[in-house]
Amino acid sequence: MQAILVINAGSSTIKFAVFAVEHNEPKKRYTGLIDKLLLEPQMSIKDLKTGDKKLIAMYQQGESPYANAFNSILHWLHDNNIELIAAGHRMIHGATKITESVVLNDEVIKFLETLNPLAPLHQPYNIQGAKIAFAKYPKLFQVACFDTSFHTTARELSQLFALPKWLTEEGVRRYGFHGLSYAYVVDQFENYLAPKIVDGKIIVMHLGNGATMAAIENRKSLATSIGFSAVDGLIMGTRTGSMDPSVILYLMKEHNMGYDEVTKLIYKDSGLLGVSGISPDMRDLLASDSKDAKLAVDLFCYRVAQWIGTLSMELQGLDALVFTAGIGENAAPIREKICAYAKWMGAELDTTKNNANESEIHTSNSKIAIHVIPTDEEATIAKDTWRLLQQNK
Ligand code: ADP
Numbered sequence: 001m002q003a004i005l006v007i008n009a010g011s012s013t014i015k016f017a018v019f020a021v022e023h024n025e026p027k028k029r030y031t032g033l034i035d036k037l038l039l040e041p042q043m044s045i046k047d048l049k050t051g052d053k054k055l056i057a058m059y060q061q062g063e064s065p066y067a068n069a070f071n072s073i074l075h076w077l078h079d080n081n082i083e084l085i086a087a088g089h090r091m092i093h094g095a096t097k098i099t100e101s102v103v104l105n106d107e108v109i110k111f112l113e114t115l116n117p118l119a120p121l122h123q124p125y126n127i128q129g130a131k132i133a134f135a136k137y138p139k140l141f142q143v144a145c146f147d148t149s150f151h152t153t154a155r156e157l158s159q160l161f162a163l164p165k166w167l168t169e170e171g172v173r174r175y176g177f178h179g180l181s182y183a184y185v186v187d188q189f190e191n192y193l194a195p196k197i198v199d200g201k202i203i204v205m206h207l208g209n210g211a212t213m214a215a216i217e218n219r220k221s222l223a224t225s226i227g228f229s230a231v232d233g234l235i236m237g238t239r240t241g242s243m244d245p246s247v248i249l250y251l252m253k254e255h256n257m258g259y260d261e262v263t264k265l266i267y268k269d270s271g272l273l274g275v276s277g278i279s280p281d282m283r284d285l286l287a288s289d290s291k292d293a294k295l296a297v298d299l300f301c302y303r304v305a306q307w308i309g310t311l312s313m314e315l316q317g318l319d320a321l322v323f324t325a326g327i328g329e330n331a332a333p334i335r336e337k338i339c340a341y342a343k344w345m346g347a348e349l350d351t352t353k354n355n356a357n358e359s360e361i362h363t364s365n366s367k368i369a370i371h372v373i374p375t376d377e378e379a380t381i382a383k384d385t386w387r388l389l390q391q392n393k
Helices: 065-079 106-114 123-136 149-153 165-169 179-192 246-254 259-267 271-276 282-287 291-315 325-330 332-341 351-355 377-391
Strands: 002-009 014-022 025-035 042-047 053-056 083-091 142-146 201-207 211-217 220-224 320-324 369-372
Touching: 002 065, 002 123, 002 377, 014 065, 014 377, 025 065, 025 377, 042 065, 065 083, 065 123, 083 123, 083 377, 106 123, 123 142, 142 179, 142 377, 149 179, 149 220, 179 201, 179 211, 179 320, 179 377, 201 291, 201 325, 211 291, 220 291, 246 259, 271 282, 271 291, 282 291, 282 332, 291 332, 320 325, 325 332, 332 351, 332 369
Parallel strands: 002 083, 083 142, 201 320, 320 369
Antiparallel strands: 002 014, 014 025, 025 042, 042 053, 201 211, 211 220
């Protein structure tokens, strides 16, 4: 079997997917995870045909935990007679310069490394994946697909901070993330939305562990809730979302916190976890009867509602609200709370359809369509990798 390997390499986990290329089209066949990369790495692979999930022994012959991890994936492919024809990498940052997926080579990698300071918690690890694969297979066709590129069409005013010009010129501005998810969902519009609104004014809410929203018109991003970094905008599992920057000054002065401590506080200890004191996981909060769990849920929905306001102003109208990702696709009570805030605008939820997790969840009287569209970031990467492989043959 010929396959494309899709890699999402993070600081402590590597998520991957194997897309079999059949009938000239990549189709997802396996998904995998290497967890606890720096402690006791564990690799698990799920066969999507049979539903079986197995733990796979790690191959311990690289010079670093990352090399071990990639070698383990490559060995598993080899042992299962899977011929790797290309690898597609999730890359967090292409800044304003990279507007679409690119074929990787030394020069591109060098440029991407210059963007490390913009996303120090993601970009170096994303790049590491490609470098290790090249070390093993120098001729492998590798592609980088960017979380930022979908948002390079956003309005300049929506992207600027009111900072001195030299900082803006240095690249301190809003970029927008989750672009691979938005690209997939926008590709699905035709399958879900009424034809007259497919090119209309649409707010997509990617509500998962990371949570962002985008204003989309004519299938292009006009503005987004996130951010110079992945900590802006909505409340997330463990990240604050937008916050007065003086809170950081306060922490530095009154609590003597340095860079690492502040980073941990705003990225790992805050958000749903910080407010609830219980869990970053929405399922746990919805199942809990604690007051603080309820507060975390309420704050999450309130912040989403605030962004519906901002983004509908960006769009100068609203044809549809679209929910996606773990919470957006599965949590009916969260969708209900959010839609209640938008009722005055004419968005009317059909609670029976919503509770049944249907994909069209508005009432017949609703002036604004409300939909659930499942996302698949890996599919965007596989599709772009396959397209570029065909173009470069
Ligand atoms: P990631 O950003 O890690 O890809 P996901 O898109 O998988 O995240 O979303 C994870 C979030 O989705 C978690 O908060 C999880 O609790 C939530 N979630 C998944 N299924 C449900 C469900 N049935 N009800 C409520 N929340 C859910």
